[in-house]
Amino acid sequence: MKEKTPQDSFTIMNELVLPNDTNPLHNLMGGRLLHLMDIAAAISAQKHCNRVVVTASVDNVSFQQPVKLGDVITIQAKVTRAFNTSMEVRLDVWAQNIPSGTNVKCNEAYYTFVALDENGHTIPVPEIVPQTDEEKELFNGALRRRQLRLILGGRMKPGEATELKALFTESNNN
Template sequence: MKKQKFAHESLVTTTEMVLPNDTNPLNNLMGGRLMHLMDVVAAISAQKHSNRIVVTASVDNVSFQHPIALGDVVYLEAKVTRAFNSSMEVHIRVSSENVPSATTSQTNEAFFTFVAVDQSGNPIGVPELVPETKDEIELYEGALRRRQLRLVLGKRMKPEDATELKSIFFDTQK
């Protein structure tokens, strides 16, 4: 039987403050800097799940919903949503807080995919993921569709082979 780990075991949270060197000319956090922070927190989460070295395989749509201003505090939370053979999908939520005004907002959300590798850089198996909460179960169930969509868009899977996406690609009502 393959080893199993609970989703909560991969939870990683981190906090950063937006400093002048992190900002663009509008005094907002640069998108590339935020993506770097997201990649780091997600990689740690994937490492905690797999107990292996991991490499970033893909980044799903990262939308910038609200700017994060100079001096704001940035909160990043990452957790593995599903594990496949050697890959893991990690969900990242980003929020920011203006401490003096005590206002917070959800600013970003994304899914990153990581592959566990051995010392030679070859993919290696990872434990199965066991979701427990309602949120974890929803993310787990949607992960296969997101994975198949990534593979189809990356031309690594034919649309007709994407069982979870048939209703999107083909009219199944006939």
């Protein structure tokens, strides 16, 4: 299976916030944004593995800035690390008010996807080779984020999370 880079999966999705997408305060509804983020992340994961993918998890999502009616949201997604059958996808969301010229980052998140074969069974995905310093940093942090997801999902015991232990254990070399 051929290795890929994060850039191979890079996806940009734009959407205009219309009245049907907003709450009574004329802000984009959070659920609508999560839906759009899921689509962008799935496209990115599919580009990485050339397979159908399903969402396995969504990390903590906090809404940093409201997105207003009439804003254009831009969602950027790319695979940060591939494990055996799963991929972590990083998303950055920007809200642009075109008439005023403002563009603010309103959200970021990590989604995890699993690749499936034609029978709906999980299958291996290509390895990823980070190229830039930022991609290497995201790649290195992905194992910690994965272990935290597995602990929170009840699929790993905290004592088994070697990467997380290292964060909280003082080195004896001081």
